[in-house]
Amino acid sequence: MPARVAHKYLDFGLVEELPDSYAWKALDHDLPSEEAHKPNSVPIIDLDHNNAIELIGSACKTWGVFQVVNHNISKNLLDDIEYEGRKLFSLPMHQKLKAARSPDGPSGYGVPSISSFFPKLMWHEGFTISGSPLAHARQLWPEDHTRFCQTIQEYEKEMNKLAERIMWLILGSLNINKEDITWAGSKDDQFQEGSSAVLQLNSYPACPDPDRAMGLAAHTDSTIVTILHQTNNTSGLQVYREDYGWTRVPPQNGALVVNVGDLLHILTNGWCPSVLHRAVVHRTQHRLSIAYLYGPPSSARISPIPKLVDKFHPQLYRAITWGEYLGIKAKHFDKALRSVLVSDPTSESLGPNDDNC
Numbered sequence: 001m002p003a004r005v006a007h008k009y010l011d012f013g014l015v016e017e018l019p020d021s022y023a024w025k026a027l028d029h030d031l032p033s034e035e036a037h038k039p040n041s042v043p044i045i046d047l048d049h050n051n052a053i054e055l056i057g058s059a060c061k062t063w064g065v066f067q068v069v070n071h072n073i074s075k076n077l078l079d080d081i082e083y084e085g086r087k088l089f090s091l092p093m094h095q096k097l098k099a100a101r102s103p104d105g106p107s108g109y110g111v112p113s114i115s116s117f118f119p120k121l122m123w124h125e126g127f128t129i130s131g132s133p134l135a136h137a138r139q140l141w142p143e144d145h146t147r148f149c150q151t152i153q154e155y156e157k158e159m160n161k162l163a164e165r166i167m168w169l170i171l172g173s174l175n176i177n178k179e180d181i182t183w184a185g186s187k188d189d190q191f192q193e194g195s196s197a198v199l200q201l202n203s204y205p206a207c208p209d210p211d212r213a214m215g216l217a218a219h220t221d222s223t224i225v226t227i228l229h230q231t232n233n234t235s236g237l238q239v240y241r242e243d244y245g246w247t248r249v250p251p252q253n254g255a256l257v258v259n260v261g262d263l264l265h266i267l268t269n270g271w272c273p274s275v276l277h278r279a280v281v282h283r284t285q286h287r288l289s290i291a292y293l294y295g296p297p298s299s300a301r302i303s304p305i306p307k308l309v310d311k312f313h314p315q316l317y318r319a320i321t322w323g324e325y326l327g328i329k330a331k332h333f334d335k336a337l338r339s340v341l342v343s344d345p346t347s348e349s350l351g352p353n354d355d356n357c
């Protein structure tokens, strides 16, 4: 049963001591130094590299996360979205609350949707954009919301191209091409609507007691891939690997973080694991991150690609739309993937990583 807590909106700027409702127990934020971590660090991949496909394929299978450079997203656009995000979160609380998320939709200002699964609150405020941001932007800035909306639109357009490119590089590394996936195939197939996506602005205010606070608790994303912009070179993202434990993903000037989400895990029949990740906070720095959560068209039923299924690799997951999966995730959180399993991976058959290619 999820541990339900009352979600008050905290005006983080006014707090001098960590309230008990935000104090997490037994946190292991303290990781070995960057230097000690070097040999095991999350790969940084140049998208212009001749071997980009192989490097990405290997990063997905081993880490489920990597950083990309030479991604063609302009520095201006990255700076613009950061500027708009900071402008939003620096509004007075009563103004932000005018755009508060309502219980019947994902969009708007509020606490992370996973909060209800944890006994303590997160040192985080978010703004989620699904579809047009116009209605909420009008509430936030009745006089002047044009620049905010234009920047969001431009950012989503560019991120969409990048996410699609990265998805095909990942699938290409598994020898999958456009003919293998009906919903992602050529423009003239039955699915004209393209992909769907959500933009999530994450704000982690400076925290009086960062070692006892949690920015964003451990989770996997429900996406195909998520592209994360860690702004202003401020660290915070950590990823979990079974063999290494928690590892930092240090911001690299101009790089974007790509992580594998649950739907890619399903699509690849487990070859690319969705990565568990979380965000920690700082005593003096206000950290902002922007996540582009990329998913399939809403009518598409996602199931393991037939080419990745054979007698040694039986189909692990049943077919499901993104909407259905989000519903399951909202109910079962970290048990969501398990609940769409059709066969037990611990049974006699080979698991996807038992005979690495």
Ligand SMILES: C=C1C[C@]23C[C@@]1(O)CC[C@H]2[C@@]12CCC[C@@](C)(C(=O)O1)[C@H]2[C@@H]3C(=O)O
Residues within 6 Å of the ligand: 106, 112, 113, 114, 115, 128, 198, 200, 219, 220, 221, 222, 223, 291, 293, 326, 329
């Ligand atoms: C489409 C979605 C994915 C998301 C839940 C949501 O409906 C909108 C926000 C997304 C987000 C962003 C922060 C982390 C996360 C786990 C959360 O609480 O809200 C993800 C959700 C997800 O990927 O499942």
Ligand SMILES: O=C(O)CCC(=O)C(=O)O
Residues within 6 Å of the ligand: 200, 202, 216, 221, 226, 228, 230, 236, 237, 238, 277, 278, 279, 289, 291
């Ligand atoms: O802020 C971060 O580093 C992580 C954000 C994240 O995991 C998300 O938005 O899904």
Ligand SMILES: [Fe+2]
Residues within 6 Å of the ligand: 219, 220, 221, 226, 277
């Ligand atoms: Fe995430």
